[in-house]
Amino acid sequence: MLAAYRACLNEPHVKYLFASNLLGRMPNGMAPLGIALFLRSHEVGFGRVGAITALFGLSTAVGGPMLGRAVDRWGQLWVLCVSAIASSLGFLLLVGRGEQGFGTAAAAVVVAGVFSPPLEPCLRTIWPAVLRDPGAISTAYALDASLQEVVFVTGPLLVVLIGSIAGSGPALVVTAVAMLLGSAAYVIPRPVRVWRAGPRQSDWAGALRSHVLRRLLVVLAGLGIGLGALNIVTVAYQEHIGRPGFSGVLLGANAVGALVGGLYYGARQWRTTGLRQLQYLLAGMTLSYLTLVAVPQPVLAVVLVFCAGLFLSPALACSFAVIGESALAGTATEAFAWMVTAVLAGNALGAAVTGSVEQHLGLHASFLVPGLAGAVAVTVTAAFLRTARQPAPPAVRAGGTKS
Known part of the structure; x- marks a missing residue:
């Protein structure tokens, strides 16, 4: 049963790509709870907390296909780097100015969500260029689907742990740092840097x-x-x-x-x-x-x-x-x-x-x-x-x- 995973993980770059990509995706599990706890720590009402948290999710859903299309046109390297920087700035804006009003907090989470780097789709499109055995691609897909549960289990726990030690603001800062470090690490291997989509119909x-x-x-x-x-x-x-x-x-x-x-x-x-x-x-x-x-x-x-x-x-x-x-x-x-x-x-x-x-x-x-x-x-x-x-x-x- 483990032979398929050993064969897949022993291919060059595979372990590194999984580890760095999952680190960059940690905000998927950390951000919703982190945003809610930060706003509540500044006595924002539950109605606005729910609206702003939902706005973050909606912004992420809207931004994903746009960034995915950009990756197909210009490659993974620059799109991931620019989007990770922009999204992290959104989180930092929320930490620095988010308690000053609903409009500022909403704008911050929209930026953080729309520019959330499309690490999930990027990892799934890189496998045909990395895995020599086409049969290993389905194994990589299954491993990805399983490991992303780690993000949604450990992410909220990390937010609670960091929040109890340093506060809800630092928890969001760590969320942004994880995104930056994971995205930067993921784009280092050559297959990611040189990846290009095939010709497309306009x-x-x-x-x-x-x-x-x-x-x-x-x-x-x-x-x-x-x-x-x-x-x-x-x-x-x-x-x-x-x-x-x-x-x-x-x-x-x-x-x-x-x-x-x-x-x-x-x-x-x-x-x-x-x-x-x-x-x-x-x-x-x-x-x-x-x-x-x-x-x-x-x-x-x-x-x-x-x-x-x-x-x-x-x-x-x-x-x-x-x-x-x-x-x-x-x-x-x-x-x-x-x-x-x-x-x-x-x-x-x-x-x-x-x-x-x-x-x-x-x-x-x-x-x-x-x-x-x-x-x-x-x-x-x-x-x-x-x-x-x-x-x-x-x-x-x-x-x-x-x-």
Whole structure:
């Protein structure tokens, strides 16, 4: 089982690229909580705290495809360096002047979000230029999907730890420094510096000209809705059973499940097509979500969210592969950035809808939201399978050039 990972990680630059890229992506896990704690430390009301934190997420979702298109046109080196500097300045502006008013704080988080360096899509587009064995690309995708759980588990913990020692302001400064150091380290290897996307057709729609990508984004939005809903229903569930902090246990179990599932998925070779795999994985996740509607006892709830997590990272890795195979020439980075945007948008929508459902209809109904979102994603994927053909291999369609 470990042979596939050893073969992948023993390729030149792979370990370094993973480590530096994940360091640069730590703000994905640190920034939302860091922003909220900083604003609350300056007695900003919860309404404005929520609005500003949501604005950061929206800005990140909007900026990702634009920066991805810039990478496809001009390469990874300069786009990552410039965007990392601009985003870090946004965080520093928030720390230095953010408590002076809503407008200043909003402008700071917009800058920090819009210019958040597209490290995720950049890492996924570099693999065809680094990995000699095309089969190792799917292993790298699975490892990436699993390791990003580390970002969302350790990021908030780091914010709390730094905040308890030095304050919420320094926690945001560390967030900016991690972004700068990770981005700077990632662009050092030659494959990153010389990477260029293939020739592209000039068109305003860019990567969205691919009908495969457009349909897949609907599926990924459904997956994101489930994730956003889970963040809310776990809090509602802990209040229902009267166990403060139990939402963290549930979300942690989900993250551990995602880590385990992703590692297992990446260690095996699968004979079915990527879309067919995605349908099965989404169906398993949906079934786990729907079982929660019964509001089970805590131990069983932990097991069910763990099971849902088992399918999460494989579903993401499978989506990476489908996007890598279907991205139109010269648009791979933008295509991967659209994936991040779809999941983020779905996450925000899922949280908003679930909060309203919980308030007006109760816990049982709120547990339906992630299950229904998953069911829609499965249905779209099934319809997709009836009409779509699997595109060419990733090394032909999605990879950039080595020089």
